[in-house]
Amino acid sequence: MSDPTQVCAAPPGRAGQSRTRAWLGVLAVAAVLAVLPFVLGLAGQGWVRIFNFALLYVMLALGLNIVVGFAGLLDLGYIAFYAVGAYAWALLASPHFGLHLPFWAVLPVGVACACLFGVLLGAPTLKLRGDYLAIVTLGFGEIIRIFLNNLNAPVNITNGPQGINRIDPFRVADFTFSRAETIFGMRVTGPEKYYYLLLLLTLLIVAVCVRLQDSRIGRAWEAIREDETAAKAMGINTRNVKLLAFAMGASFGGVAGALFAAMQGFVSPESFSLMESISVLCMVVLGGMGHIPGVILGALLLAVLPEFLRAVVVPTQQMLFGEVVLDPEGIRMLLFGLAMVLVMLFRPAGLWPSAVRKRELARTGGGA
Amino acid sequence: MSEPLLQAQGLSKRFGGLQALSGVGFDIAEGEIYGLIGPNGAGKTTLFNVLTGLYVPESGTCRFAGRELAGMKPHEVAAAGFARTFQNIRLFGNLSAIENVMIGRHARTHAGVLGAILRTPAVRREEAGIEARAHELLDYVGIGGRANDVARSLPYGDQRRLEIARALATEPRLLALDEPAAGMNASETLVLRALIEKIRADGVTVLLIEHDMKLVMGLCDRVLVLEYGKVLACGRPAEVQRDPRVIEAYLGAGAAQHAASAPAGAAP
Numbered sequence: 001m002s003d004p005t006q007v008c009a010a011p012p013g014r015a016g017q018s019r020t021r022a023w024l025g026v027l028a029v030a031a032v033l034a035v036l037p038f039v040l041g042l043a044g045q046g047w048v049r050i051f052n053f054a055l056l057y058v059m060l061a062l063g064l065n066i067v068v069g070f071a072g073l074l075d076l077g078y079i080a081f082y083a084v085g086a087y088a089w090a091l092l093a094s095p096h097f098g099l100h101l102p103f104w105a106v107l108p109v110g111v112a113c114a115c116l117f118g119v120l121l122g123a124p125t126l127k128l129r130g131d132y133l134a135i136v137t138l139g140f141g142e143i144i145r146i147f148l149n150n151l152n153a154p155v156n157i158t159n160g161p162q163g164i165n166r167i168d169p170f171r172v173a174d175f176t177f178s179r180a181e182t183i184f185g186m187r188v189t190g191p192e193k194y195y196y197l198l199l200l201l202t203l204l205i206v207a208v209c210v211r212l213q214d215s216r217i218g219r220a221w222e223a224i225r226e227d228e229t230a231a232k233a234m235g236i237n238t239r240n241v242k243l244l245a246f247a248m249g250a251s252f253g254g255v256a257g258a259l260f261a262a263m264q265g266f267v268s269p270e271s272f273s274l275m276e277s278i279s280v281l282c283m284v285v286l287g288g289m290g291h292i293p294g295v296i297l298g299a300l301l302l303a304v305l306p307e308f309l310r311a312v313v314v315p316t317q318q319m320l321f322g323e324v325v326l327d328p329e330g331i332r333m334l335l336f337g338l339a340m341v342l343v344m345l346f347r348p349a350g351l352w353p354s355a356v357r358k359r360e361l362a363r364t365g366g367g368a
Numbered sequence: 369m370s371e372p373l374l375q376a377q378g379l380s381k382r383f384g385g386l387q388a389l390s391g392v393g394f395d396i397a398e399g400e401i402y403g404l405i406g407p408n409g410a411g412k413t414t415l416f417n418v419l420t421g422l423y424v425p426e427s428g429t430c431r432f433a434g435r436e437l438a439g440m441k442p443h444e445v446a447a448a449g450f451a452r453t454f455q456n457i458r459l460f461g462n463l464s465a466i467e468n469v470m471i472g473r474h475a476r477t478h479a480g481v482l483g484a485i486l487r488t489p490a491v492r493r494e495e496a497g498i499e500a501r502a503h504e505l506l507d508y509v510g511i512g513g514r515a516n517d518v519a520r521s522l523p524y525g526d527q528r529r530l531e532i533a534r535a536l537a538t539e540p541r542l543l544a545l546d547e548p549a550a551g552m553n554a555s556e557t558l559v560l561r562a563l564i565e566k567i568r569a570d571g572v573t574v575l576l577i578e579h580d581m582k583l584v585m586g587l588c589d590r591v592l593v594l595e596y597g598k599v600l601a602c603g604r605p606a607e608v609q610r611d612p613r614v615i616e617a618y619l620g621a622g623a624a625q626h627a628a629s630a631p632a633g634a635a636p
Contacts, residue, residue, distance in 0.1 A: 208485050215484035215495070216477055223471045226460035233420060233454075235446035235475025235538050244481065 033199060037192040048191040052263065054303035055198040056256045061283040061299035062205050062292065063252025068281065069290035070218060071245035072225025074134040076277055077121070077141025081250040083148060083272035084117050085110040085257025087158060090267045093168035096159060100168055107258055114254025115247045117144070122246035126239055129228075141277050148269040163268025170197060170262040178265070194263050201259065205252055209292050212248070221245055225290075282336070286343050288350025297352050306332050371434070373398040373542055373573050374419075374450075379428035379438075381411075381418050381597075388414040389425070389597040396542070401564065401574045403588030403605070405581075407617055411597040412577045413455055416546055420452050421445040433541060447475045451540035453531040455547045455577070461520035465511065465530050468519050469502035472537025505533040509563060525556045532563065536572070543567060544575040549583055561587055585609060593617070 040047040064078045088110035092101045101109075121140045125133050152160030169178035169190075177197060180189040212218050220241045223231035232238055261267050279302065287298020306328075313328040343351065372395035381389040388411045396402045404412050417423045419430060421442040430437040432450055440448065451472075460468050477498060483491040506512045509529040514522060519530060528548050535543055545564070549557045561583055568574055578584045584591060585605040593600040593614050601611045608614055 211485050211487055212481070215487075215491075216474060216479040216498070217481055217484050219467065219471045220474055222463060222467070223460055223474075226462060227458050229422065229442075230454065230458040230460065231471070232422075232442035233446055233452055233458075234472050234534065235443050236471070237441075237443045248481070 037195040041189070041192065045189055045191055048189070048195055050304060050307045052191055052194050052198055054300050055195070055202050056260055056263075057280065057283060057303040058202050058296050058299040059198075059205055059252055059256040060280045061287070061295045062202075062209050063249040063256070064280050065249075065284050065290065065292070065295045066209065066212070066221070066252070067245050067249040068284055069295065070213060070221040070225065071242060072221075073242065073245065074130065074137070075121075075246075075249070076134050076138040076274070076281065077144070078137075078249070078253060078280055079272045079274075079277040080121075080141045080144035081114040081117060081253030082257040082260065082276070083144055083269075084114045084250075085254030086261040086267045086271070087148060087164075087257075088113045088254070089258040089261035090164040090167050091157075093262070094164055095166055096164045103170055103172065103262075107255070110258040111251045111254040114250040114257065118246040118248075118250025119243050121250075122243045126242055138274065138277075141272075141274060145269050145272050145274075148272070158269075161269060163266060163270075165266050167261050167265045167267065169265065170194070170259070177262070194259075198259060201255060205255070206292060206296070213292065217241070217244065282340060286340065286351060288353040291350065291352060291354035294350050294352035294354070298350065301351075302336075306336075309335070370398070372396055373400075374430070374432050374575075376419070376430040377428055379415070379418055379430060380426045381414055381423055382426055387597050389418065392428070392594070392597070392599055394592050394599065394602060396573060396575060398541075398573055399568065399571070400589045401568050401576060401587055403584045403591035404575060404577045404594065405579070405584055405591060406594035406600070410594040412594055413546060414597075415594065416452060416544055416577065419445075420450060420544065443475070446538050446540075449539065449541040450544065451535035451538045451542070452544040453528075453535050453546055453548060455550070457527050457531055459519040459527055459530060459534070461518070463519055464516050465506060465519055465522065465533075466499070466502050466515040468530055468534050469505050469537045470498050472505075472534040473498045473501060475538050502533075502537065505536055506530075508536070508566075509533040510559070525552055525560075528552070528560070529563070532567075536567070540572060542573045542575060544577075546577045547579060548576070549578055549580045557583055 036051070037048050040051055060078070060082060063081070064075060067073050067075045067078070089106050091097060092099050092106045092109060093103075094100075121137065125136050128136060148158045149161050151158040152162075158164070169176055171177065177193040178190040180187060182188070220231070220236045223234065223236055224238055224241060228238055260271075280299075283298040283302045284295050285298070286302060287296065288294025309328045309332070313326070314324055317324050317326065347353070374396040376395070377393040379389055379392040380387070392411075392415060404415065406412050414423065418425045419437060421437065421440050421444065425438055428438065432445075432448060435448055437445055437448070437450070460471060463471075477494050479491045479494055503512065503515060506515055509532050511522070511526050511529055511533070514526060514530075519527065522530060532543075532545065532548065548564075549560055552560060557580060564574055564576070564587060576584065576588060588605055590603060591605050591608045592602045593608055593611075595617045600617055601608050601614050603611075
């Protein structure tokens, strides 16, 4: 009955041997994840920060994957939920309104708001499919951003394009995540603390995704993606199941947004542009739609690679030519586009596509 | 006589200028195999879609097991115990056969988001039950060995049978099959016929659209003939087969006159 290995990426093995291997794999990954910030820290605290952002993108990609990958609903305005989560934190824990609520109050509010907006977007688009749905969601994403940009008059709610500053960091009792301090004789910086917090939340989201995918709800999403009419005929209430997909996806975006605000200490509407929505969608598509490990890989790659290029390309050029010939910032979008074209040409299902076809369902016995 | 399982009265459906159904009424008794035939475009599939909630009829009522079907959403019709297959097979093509059938269990299971995330003992039991039942149903329709094959990759006849298994997973009282023998060869049709008889023997009423007359006439207890969206005839297969109007609809007016005169000539 018990099957704790399901959280890990390795499929349930044929025999105990592969199960042991799977556990060893999990231990190895856990060990790497545990020491990663200190290793990255050797190259500079900036890298820890970059990795933290990569984890935020993993959360976003996993959330969008529920909507796009599982339920097959193309959403081009997903970043709006990230914005809702971020502004929820910013408004409730900053000097802007003079509110400084604790995380256990703000985080649920942020998630609930994102959920609500997910349903708000989902409800009018229930009957739309494909291109039409994409256009409406794109509009929705822009509407949220433009609202945030303009809600500083007549009553100043969002402080408009200037954004909200001096946002409270994540704080549990007296333990503040933004401050460096010495714990058990080890100096732990702010980004390193945030890393563990983000890692914890990411793992939680991964676990939720894995369990949802392999459940009655996950199957209903897949059914809708495959054939909505047939899904209805099988007794699936497609309205509720779709709204659930939007709400679940949005809630992950809300979590990521709240942490973004806490970590940055500053939010402004320009962080939530259409480009961000498209980036997150690219992560999902590049990694492998509907496949959780693939989506994680896609998010990590696309979040870290540009920074890596920035760090490597400039010094390399300076070394070779004595000056910067090609500014990586200038060709970043070009490389991005090239990567997408190559993936679509050579691996249309993504870098690490779903292996659902090969899945073995044990014929007898309750577990495995 | 007890109340029929399904009782339709005056069902009408119009698509723009086309009156697809006009005033169709019939009733199906529990435990029957009820045939629905008619020339192409007679409105058979439209009737199916109206009954199962995909189309909303302009008028008419349809009582199923004591409840009114008209106005119900498709998923409510399925939950009420009325399952169907599709004329052009509509499986979840990229999923395995077993997953297709497991999805059919949706209406009869309850796990919600929280249950799925926490995977409580009750949810685990339910999941194990879903999987076991799905395997049973695949065996029942005779494709138990194909459980892990992708639905799209199955041979045509097996896809038809998988659709039946998926529909049976919803625990229907009435199973509506839309041309299940289409594209099957003679031996596959025989196997299908045995399957439909087995389904009826296990207490499920069957509504069958079919063009294979041999299958319909051999299998059905009663037959409803539609033409231009109207009921042309209804009755036992033998009666319907002799009905001059039915013969005319299928073979033309000359054939009907010939058929009408033939028995008179044979009996002096």
